[in-house]
Amino acid sequence: MGELKGTTTSILEPGQQSGFATTKFEALLAWAQKYSLFMNPFVTACCGMEFMAVSSPRYDFSRFGSEAPRFSPRQSDLLWVVGTIVQRQAPILKRIYEQMAEPKWVLAFGTCASTGGFYDNYACVAGIDKIIPCDVYVPGCPPRPEAVLDGLMLLQDKIQRGDRTPGIVKPRIDPVQQPDTALVQLRRSRSSRPPV
């Protein structure tokens, strides 16, 4: 979990009946915020299918306190921008972002939302950061659910540290360091496959 350790300082003091904890107010607030992210899914395209998969039983991001979808932007803290944003949709996205109350975070789900992807043409916005600030980028077309969960954890980590620098989810396994276990293992039974 990398740097997730040691961010909250809480000391349990011995009391008469029940103990009490001391912590910094900011840390407590951030702790509360990061585990109760009400989300507004702005789902437009292909990544929406993967978003459904992330929210469904097998991957289940409710485990991260990000369960309740709020389709009203005024009640949500986290804007998931899932899928390609085209020029025609840009004003709507911006308006939804502006309607959200502070503090608010934005997660760009997928390559199209992050950079425009391979839709480099007249219709598409090359990344939502051209329009609204963005906190976490999850690359992938579409990203695997594991990458999305990494992105969510990264965001929670950033909330805890009060860090608004944009962050990108990277592969957990570095193909440079571990060539045996990385990208070549896409197909499980690859070794047994007959040559083409």
Next chain:
Amino acid sequence: MEPLDQELDAAELELPTEPMLLNVGPAHPAMHGTVRIVMELSGEIIERCDVQVGYLHRGFEKMCERGTWTQVFPYVDRCNYVSPMLNNVGFALAGEKMLGITVPERCQWYRMILGEMARISDHLTCDGAMAMELGAFTPFLWMIKCREMVWEVMEEETGARMTHSFGRIGGMAAPPTDGFKDHVRAVVKHIMQVLDEVERLLLGNRIFLDRLENVGVISAEDAISLGWTGPCLRAAGVPYDVRKAHPYLKYGEVEFDVPVGSTSDSFDRFMVRIAEMRQSARIIEQCLERMPNKGPVNVDDPRIILPPKEEVYSTIEGTIQHFKIVMEGLKLPAGEVYSYTEAGNGELGFYLVSDGSGTPFRVRIRPPCFLVTAGLERVITGQMMADVVPSFGSLNMIGGECDR
């Protein structure tokens, strides 16, 4: 005491109302993010409406004119992102029709199995989302879990969960894996069990039935005139299925039925999809039995298919071949072709124009969703506001395909 309204006649008792303009979408959760409907309401009845699409227009056709024919596959994937394999196969068949080649038998069965798996995943998503929009969350979770299993098969075969880019003109990117047949059998068996459970859960539910039955009715004549195809047209009682009417691949050799509806309402569209999944399972079962375990998958033509990697690295012929196909692109003969297959939502047509160079001159996809969505206006006019969600859900609008 005498009534207060004794001097009023009946007409004056009615409240004067003005039509109200209501805007739904595109960021409305039930509009799948990409459709906006401007409705003029009288009370709760929709008097007039204007369906606006294009919130996901990504310039598919323009992008296709910039690469090679093979580079169209990733874009085709993302047109219908619920059943990308059907689009892959559809485009590959269009290219093959232009080249005048037929892929080996093993590849045809393989394509059919993967295609039917994709169809199951498409219908699972549509029916699951439809149930969820009506408040039935459990079937949605079950069906998405099933879809996850379909995707696992796909991942094992293609390397990607949903955007596979696995088809190639003249074959597939890779032959089936060893455990393919067993895996598919197990998954299909499980899905059929879940389908039975879902049916038991939903079809005894009064609320679910009341919200779907006799809602979103369209006549068969209107549906034909609007160019509807696929499950939506079959729900109107027209048994048009490209797989039956103009068999491609090996569909002429397998047995399956074309389920049709009778009342053409949202419920029929729901049930047609459920029935089609069962038929897909039937087709898969027959394909698995008849697919040979050995044999070539790709056509034996060095101008079309990339040589194996060992040859590219070890022989000069292989290197040249590889270089020519990758750099110049596969050359389709000059001319035009219209090829059609049955995708998840209906007839998926590809109209290709080639000028003989390696770059497509024009790639036109005939999107079944676009025309089905064009009929939404006729479906919901005169209905209650609350019926928009089930009607729209039952049409299975896929943004990427509708707006391209």
Next chain:
Amino acid sequence: MSKALIELVKKNFPSAVLETHSQLGDDTVVLAPGSWKQVAAFLLDNPQSDMNMLTDLTAVDFPDRDPRFEVVAHLYSLNRGHRLRIKARIGDRDGETVELDSLSELWGSANWLERECFDMFGVKFLGHPDLRRILLYPEFEGHPLRKDYPAEKIQPLLEYRDLPNINKVAPFGPDEGMSFGRQTHKLGIYSDDEEQGSRNKIITPADN
């Protein structure tokens, strides 16, 4: 298969048929633009053709030809199971006056297909009830699928954010961004020199 369809059109409209072919089994009739709607109506009503479905309507832009655009429609008969492609060549070199009769009275599907064709190619369909842009926004100028429209030319509805280095907002270097699970490898291509460091500079709110 159904060369009979081509013969049928030829027999009834000898002057309207400019060209026919059956390349790859797709029967095609090129019609004079003036008789576009008339022939289409005939194909719909005639019991021998019975084309009750307009499956597709689109256009192709040939910038080198003189009637620059080719409007292509694919007809299908559900009852008889045959298809026919009809085409009309229209438009001048500049693409200013590109007009054709609308088929929206005959088939319901023509409504949106023609709107899309107008949006993408600028073909004006005479007699269309509601010829608006459909996939793009009304503020868009030009028609993107014409060959002379540059693919990258964007027409944003919103001003992009006013930030320095807007084309590179996120930190995209190998050691930036993700703070947990961060890789500490050093690739040869990303050396630690000054230039590289400034290119991948993180933009923080304090910088703005």
